[in-house]
Amino acid sequence: QSVLTQPPSASGTPGQRVTITCSGSSSNIGNYNVNWYQHLPGTAPKLLIQTNNQRPSGVPDRFSGSKSGTSASLAIGGLQSDDEADYYCATWDNSLNGWVFGGGTKLTVL
Amino acid sequence: EVQLVESGGGLVQPGGSLRLSCAASGFTFSGYWMSWVRQAPGKGLEWVANIKQDGSEKYYVDSVKGRFTISRDNAKNSLYLQMNSLRAEDTAVYYCGGSMEFWGQGTTVTVSS
Numbered sequence: 001q002s003v004l005t006q007p008p009s010a011s012g013t014p015g016q017r018v019t020i021t022c023s024g025s026s027s028n029i030g031n032y033n034v035n036w037y038q039h040l041p042g043t044a045p046k047l048l049i050q051t052n053n054q055r056p057s058g059v060p061d062r063f064s065g066s067k068s069g070t071s072a073s074l075a076i077g078g079l080q081s082d083d084e085a086d087y088y089c090a091t092w093d094n095s096l097n098g099w100v101f102g103g104g105t106k107l108t109v110l
Numbered sequence: 111e112v113q114l115v116e117s118g119g120g121l122v123q124p125g126g127s128l129r130l131s132c133a134a135s136g137f138t139f140s141g142y143w144m145s146w147v148r149q150a151p152g153k154g155l156e157w158v159a160n161i162k163q164d165g166s167e168k169y170y171v172d173s174v175k176g177r178f179t180i181s182r183d184n185a186k187n188s189l190y191l192q193m194n195s196l197r198a199e200d201t202a203v204y205y206c207g208g209s210m211e212f213w214g215q216g217t218t219v220t221v222s223s
Contacts, residue, residue, distance in 0.1 A: 035210060041203075042203065043216075044212075044215050045147070045155065045207075056211070090157070098171055
């Protein structure tokens with residue numbers, strides 16, 4: 001069971017907007033910045049959002065992040081077929097003294 | 111171009127040891143925290159360990175404390191993970207990462223008799 005809680009799955013049709021949530025606590029999200037990653041098993045994870053809402057260079061503005069209190073969310077607008085992947089939130093946890101990941105959300109584009 | 115290339119994975123018996131390496135290029139290696147993250151078959155990503163730029167601070171997930179050691183050689187632009195007393199549950203693809211921002215393609219570790 002992950003310290004950060006994400007829905008196991010999400011779906012949408014091409015062009016739609018999808019939001020993935022990540023719920024934590026005061027020992028992690030409540031006091032630290034959140035990163036979001038896109039991952040296809042067997043490939044390098046890709047950083048989509050850092051510091052809650054900052055897109056690294058090269059990440060399309062269809063991807064956006066936000067944080068409020070002990071929760072964070074990733075929004076993907078204008079859904080495309082190649083957005084099908086697993087998405088993870090991650091942050092530091094000061095009670096575990098380490099990074100923690102959400103359990104991951106498998107996004108399906110219908 | 112930032113590049114991280116992991117090596118050293120393979121098949122090992124329970125109780126055995128492996129040393130993973132990660133060769134870094136395309137960025138100032140000595141200026142970054144470095145990490146190892148893993149993904150077991152059918153599971154999500156799990157952070158394993160990280161190390162400060164000068165090696166003075168190291169942190170580990172509880173399940174590997176006392177068995178795994180992270181280290182780095184800034185002169186060689188290399189990151190390492192010494193894994194001892196390996197267990198079946200350590201079977202995973204291991205990824206090397208820079209500052210939790212960029213990652214290598216991974217190396218596979220299988221612990222089985």
